[in-house]
Amino acid sequence: MTVEDVAADAVEEVVVDGDDVTDTTEVPAPVEDARIERALEAILMVADEPMSVVTLATAVGAPVKRVRAAIEALVADFDGEDGGVRRGFELREVGGGWRVYVREEFDAVVSGYVLQQNPTKLSQAALETLAVIAYKQPISRGAIASIRAVNVDSVVRTLLGRGLITELFTDSETGAINYGTTDLLLTQLGINSIDELPKISPLLSDGADGFDGDVR
Incomplete structure (x- = not known):
């Protein structure tokens, strides 16, 4: 993207009239004070990444102090x-943000349910995403999407539900969760270590070797 493109995008966010500049960015309507807790709960239930207090405050149009209390x-x-x-899930602070997690005591129950509800075979999209994670781990969801050039949110959730990948850590600077493969994947592949994965650079038409060097 050129400097001109960036400037054009920025101009679209404001209306200039003489010396006056009016910000036309759409701001969420403030949530009634009595409903803030329930509104935050709804947002956190669908969030795929930890949500900072500032982000949540912006989403519900409330002061940061009020959101912290909520x-x-x-x-x-x-x-x-x-x-x-006591609920079967918990609200946990990770990587500078908040996210809903299944309580550890129910992990086995949820994993068993997910496995029963999903077909045995993975889709082509899931297989491709799993390959990227296997060869490039630890890797964030954004980096995976950049490599595959498609949105991978639902596929990552599927792989997590199958127990083939896991959350390794949260980047302290960006808040992005980094993923890696599990022992279950090694078992399914019949190998003892991720290092036993075959080298793929000889199979690439352009001779690129970006994957092989990063296998952990």
């Missing part, structure tokens, strides 16, 4: 404090 209330609610029922 998050504390949600954590207590999910944990069943004050006589409530």
